[in-house]
Amino acid sequence: MQFKTDTSPFFFSTSNVNTLMLQVLLALMPGTLVMMYFFGWGVLFNIVLAIVFAVTLEAIALYLRKRPVITFLGDFSAIVTAWLLALTLPPLMPWWIVFIGVFFAIIIAKHLYGGLGYNPFNPAMVGFAVLIISFPFEMTQWIQPQSPGHQLYGFIDSLKMVLNAANTPDWDAITMATPLDEVKTGLRSGQHYEQIIKQSPYLQNELQNTWLYSSLAFLLGGLWLLYKKVIDWRIPVALLTTLAGMSFMFHLYDSDQYGSTLLHLFSGAAMLGAFFIATDPVSASTTPLGKLFYGASIGFFIYVIRTWGNYPDAVAFSVLIMNMAVPMIDYYTQPRVLGYKSALVPKKESRNTKQ
Amino acid sequence: MRKIWPIHGGVHPPFHKTESTSRSIGDAGIPPQLIVSMHQHAGAPAEPIVHPGDYVYKGQIIAQALKNRISANIHAPSSGIVAAIEERTLPHPSNLAGECIVIDTDHKDEWGKTAETGKLEAIPDYKNAEPDLLMERIQQTGIVGLGGAVFPTAVKMAGARQNPIKTFIINGAECEPYITCDDMLMRERSAEIVKGIQIVQHLVKPDECLIGIEDNKPEAIKTMSEACKNVPGIEVVAIPTIYPSGDIKQLIKILTGIEIPAGTRSVNSGILGQNIGTVYSIYQAVVEGKPVVSRITTVTGNGVQHPRNFEALIGSPFAWLAEQAGGYTKMAERLIMGGPMMGFALKDDAIPIVKATNCALFISSTSLHESNSSYSDQPTMPCIRCSKCMDACPVNLLPQQMYWHIRAKDMEKAQAHHLKDCIECGCCSYVCPSHIPLVDYYRFAKAEIRDQQEAQKKADLARERHEFLLYRKEREKREREAKRAAHKAALQKKKEAAARAKAQGQTTNTDKSDDDKADAIKAAVARAQAKKLARQQQNSADKHSTSDQTSTETAKE
Numbered sequence: 001m002q003f004k005t006d007t008s009p010f011f012f013s014t015s016n017v018n019t020l021m022l023q024v025l026l027a028l029m030p031g032t033l034v035m036m037y038f039f040g041w042g043v044l045f046n047i048v049l050a051i052v053f054a055v056t057l058e059a060i061a062l063y064l065r066k067r068p069v070i071t072f073l074g075d076f077s078a079i080v081t082a083w084l085l086a087l088t089l090p091p092l093m094p095w096w097i098v099f100i101g102v103f104f105a106i107i108i109a110k111h112l113y114g115g116l117g118y119n120p121f122n123p124a125m126v127g128f129a130v131l132i133i134s135f136p137f138e139m140t141q142w143i144q145p146q147s148p149g150h151q152l153y154g155f156i157d158s159l160k161m162v163l164n165a166a167n168t169p170d171w172d173a174i175t176m177a178t179p180l181d182e183v184k185t186g187l188r189s190g191q192h193y194e195q196i197i198k199q200s201p202y203l204q205n206e207l208q209n210t211w212l213y214s215s216l217a218f219l220l221g222g223l224w225l226l227y228k229k230v231i232d233w234r235i236p237v238a239l240l241t242t243l244a245g246m247s248f249m250f251h252l253y254d255s256d257q258y259g260s261t262l263l264h265l266f267s268g269a270a271m272l273g274a275f276f277i278a279t280d281p282v283s284a285s286t287t288p289l290g291k292l293f294y295g296a297s298i299g300f301f302i303y304v305i306r307t308w309g310n311y312p313d314a315v316a317f318s319v320l321i322m323n324m325a326v327p328m329i330d331y332y333t334q335p336r337v338l339g340y341k342s343a344l345v346p347k348k349e350s351r352n353t354k355q
Numbered sequence: 356m357r358k359i360w361p362i363h364g365g366v367h368p369p370f371h372k373t374e375s376t377s378r379s380i381g382d383a384g385i386p387p388q389l390i391v392s393m394h395q396h397a398g399a400p401a402e403p404i405v406h407p408g409d410y411v412y413k414g415q416i417i418a419q420a421l422k423n424r425i426s427a428n429i430h431a432p433s434s435g436i437v438a439a440i441e442e443r444t445l446p447h448p449s450n451l452a453g454e455c456i457v458i459d460t461d462h463k464d465e466w467g468k469t470a471e472t473g474k475l476e477a478i479p480d481y482k483n484a485e486p487d488l489l490m491e492r493i494q495q496t497g498i499v500g501l502g503g504a505v506f507p508t509a510v511k512m513a514g515a516r517q518n519p520i521k522t523f524i525i526n527g528a529e530c531e532p533y534i535t536c537d538d539m540l541m542r543e544r545s546a547e548i549v550k551g552i553q554i555v556q557h558l559v560k561p562d563e564c565l566i567g568i569e570d571n572k573p574e575a576i577k578t579m580s581e582a583c584k585n586v587p588g589i590e591v592v593a594i595p596t597i598y599p600s601g602d603i604k605q606l607i608k609i610l611t612g613i614e615i616p617a618g619t620r621s622v623n624s625g626i627l628g629q630n631i632g633t634v635y636s637i638y639q640a641v642v643e644g645k646p647v648v649s650r651i652t653t654v655t656g657n658g659v660q661h662p663r664n665f666e667a668l669i670g671s672p673f674a675w676l677a678e679q680a681g682g683y684t685k686m687a688e689r690l691i692m693g694g695p696m697m698g699f700a701l702k703d704d705a706i707p708i709v710k711a712t713n714c715a716l717f718i719s720s721t722s723l724h725e726s727n728s729s730y731s732d733q734p735t736m737p738c739i740r741c742s743k744c745m746d747a748c749p750v751n752l753l754p755q756q757m758y759w760h761i762r763a764k765d766m767e768k769a770q771a772h773h774l775k776d777c778i779e780c781g782c783c784s785y786v787c788p789s790h791i792p793l794v795d796y797y798r799f800a801k802a803e804i805r806d807q808q809e810a811q812k813k814a815d816l817a818r819e820r821h822e823f824l825l826y827r828k829e830r831e832k833r834e835r836e837a838k839r840a841a842h843k844a845a846l847q848k849k850k851e852a853a854a855r856a857k858a859q860g861q862t863t864n865t866d867k868s869d870d871d872k873a874d875a876i877k878a879a880v881a882r883a884q885a886k887k888l889a890r891q892q893q894n895s896a897d898k899h900s901t902s903d904q905t906s907t908e909t910a911k912e
Binding site (some may be wrong): 001002003004005006007008009010012013015016019020069071072075114115116117118126232279282284286287288309331332334335336337338339340341 | 365366368369448450532604608613614616617672674687688689690691695696697698699700701702703704718720734736737738739740741742745749750751752753755756771772773776779781784785786787788789790792794795798833841862
């Protein structure tokens with residue numbers, strides 16, 4: 001009797017790429033819902049628009065690259081990218097800005113480099129970086145968080161604003177600076193940190209800060225991902241520890257000039273960045289030690305750019321900077337292999353030792 | 356309680372052990388034809404010493420180990436007539452053919468009467484036996500490591516006897532899914548195994564003997580513990596169930612915390628490891644005088660009606676074993692020798708079993724992925740560097756990085772990531788969410804690197820030969836010139852002498868002859884020196900080339 005032949009192993013586990021991606025999407029839910037609760041329909045429109053654009057562009061790119069379209073759309077990676085990018089955009093964004101962001105994320109950052117698995121840079125962050133450089137005004141107009149249940153704009157109004165910018169009222173009337181932005185502007189103008197906090201009705205009580213709630217919701221989703229072993233603990237822990245440590249030290253050194261640890265951890269994109277963006281496996285470091293170094297470096301750059309740079313938040317740029325360093329980090333942080341004394345990369349001579 | 360050391364990585368596939376443990380070890384009987392491969396062990400194939408038409412008794416040596424090489428004897432598994440000595444397809448990953456002795460059995464299963472043709476003298480009192488006698492016995496009976504590596508046990512034991520052995524580890528982990536031959540052997544023949552262990556104890560005098568058994572085999576742990584109760588120096592250790600704990604280096608780490616340095620053998624670190632089946636063979640060889648003519652083989656999978664363990668004669672075709680297990684079911688689509696993690700698929704069931712065949716797994720191609728019903732419609736996706744393979748790697752490699760470099764055909768980088776330390780256990784492929792056949796990439800790269808090194812060696816040799824040729828031409832030229840110069844000088848002197856003689860006339864006749872003599876002596880000395888010089892150069896050059904040859908020879912080994 002004849003049999004089929006193949007190579008070992010003949011067993012495979014249950015995990016799939018699309019399962020991993022779906023778990024990430026699920027983990028994004030709490031944070032997304034909290035943001036929708038405070039910022040209204042605009043958040044949802046951003047997400048839906050981004051996903052529609054992303055899936056369409058991905059399908060076109062796959063078709064042009066002669067890849068199996070359905071198979072690769074089924075990995076849900078485009079949806080994850082779109083969703084993450086959408087969460088970083090201010091609500092009620094004109095649709096074409098969303099499109100530009102998604103185009104750069106999916107086409108330029110992902111498919112021009114070879115598609116899933118081959119992109120050296122985090123696609124969502126490339127999209128974000130392009131937008132914040134090209135449209136600095138639109139990208140910083142976060143509408144005022146609403147008191148729960150009282151949305152400033154209904155579904156139809158929001159839709160009109162997204163589709164046609166002419167319907168938008170005066171931005172200044174409905175938007176406000178993000179906490180990090182407000183603190184930064186205040187510090188630049190020579191005010192003391194305490195003063196800024198006191199003057200702002202919004203920042204006065206950090207616990208009433210909507211940003212705090214969304215950060216906590218993202219933290220919750222991130223912890224679930226850790227529990228599910230979808231992501232490794234090293235990158236988020238290293239990132240948040242470094243950010244917390246640096247902000248704590250500087251705040252201790254001069255509490256007038258430097259924001260508090262709480263401000264840095266819970267009022268920007270730190271949680272979203274630490275658990276969902278820096279942990280993108282394709283563009284992140286992959287060795288155990290490398291992950292710690294990668295995460296810590298991102299935390300370091302976030303603090304540096306936030307404090308001394310021009311941008312209010314810095315997750316995107318920090319992640320992109322460290323993306324560049326990944327191949328080097330990975331090469332020099334190889335773990336110690338069983339039966340070897342040190343983790344050093346073997347010298348060329350060792351090629352023949354097996355013989 | 357003994358401390359159990361953790362290993363890095365590992366996986367927990369569905370183990371499927373119970374299918375084949377519900378029945379006791381059966382006798383597979385005598386197939387009409389036995390196909391005995393000469394490639395049953397690591398090292399050089401054995402050399403047939405019988406001829407077609409010869410009658411052979413059960414236990415008769417039909418092929419001898421090559422002298423001074425790593426090799427092992429092969430015995431007739433049953434009595435009968437040698438039908439042919441020819442190339443047959445072997446149980447090999449590439450389904451290669453190799454030399455086999457084909458025996459038409461006479462179903463008498465008759466042991467030979469003399470030591471040459473059958474059972475050897477039993478040594479029941481092995482504790483007082485000469486170690487050399489026992490070592491000779493292990494060599495004669497063709498025992499090899501039955502865990503799968505089939506390294507000749509005599510060679511391994513000789514190495515162990517030259518090193519102080521602290522720990523003797525008996526490998527009963529049996530971590531591969533489906534395989535239960537060691538489990539059943541421990542359950543049914545524990546007393547014999549203990550005697551086998553004592554023989555090894557007698558030979559290498561270890562400080563301690565540890566029997567490592569995965570804790571998913573409680574019955575084996577119980578019977579072995581009872582069998583070892585009154586035996587000093589042997590301890591049964593239940594270890595956590597995790598694949599690949601049965602890899603000897605992993606098992607050593609689990610039991611002792613010692614990591615065997617890469618590229619060295621465990622005996623150099625004072626540890627000897629033997630498989631349960633090997634120890635049992637040692638018992639049979641010494642106490643019963645029986646050579647290795649059969650082994651316990653698990654016949655299992657949903658492709659056979661009644662999965663079971665059999666004591667099967669070496670050389671029985673797989674089809675014969677399937678018949679003994681109740682025949683095929685509709686599901687028999689694949690035949691795998693070994694387990695589903697490290698075994699290999701065979702294309703034909705007429706292929707015979709060998710000493711390494713611990714399991715014949717007949718199985719449908721879909722049920723192999725039963726842990727993932729949707730597998731069949733999951734194509735291979737790109738690597739997303741999720742590093743699950745890294746977390747699963749028991750050797751602590753970076754499979755994702757090696758894969759990346761191999762895809763880029765950057766073999767040097769792959770080597771810099773310790774490719775050669777990969778044990779091909781399959782954990783990385785097992786966990787990969789993108790279903791990338793990672794192990795295939797590593798096998799490919801290893802072969803590629805081997806080829807490159809081989810080519811490099813050939814190129815080096817060719818270059819050396821060429822350089823030597825140039826050198827030789829140069830030397831010959833020099834020698835010719837030296838000769839010519841010497842000749843010229845001698846001629847010149849002769850002429851001068853002749854001229855002088857002419858000038859001086861006949862008066863100093865004796866002087867002239869003296870001068871002539873002196874010239875001749877000088878010329879002879881010059882020639883001798885030139886020759887000597889040439890010989891020296893020749894010698895050093897020869898030495899150079901011979902040392903090269905020896906180095907390439909050792910490299911080959």
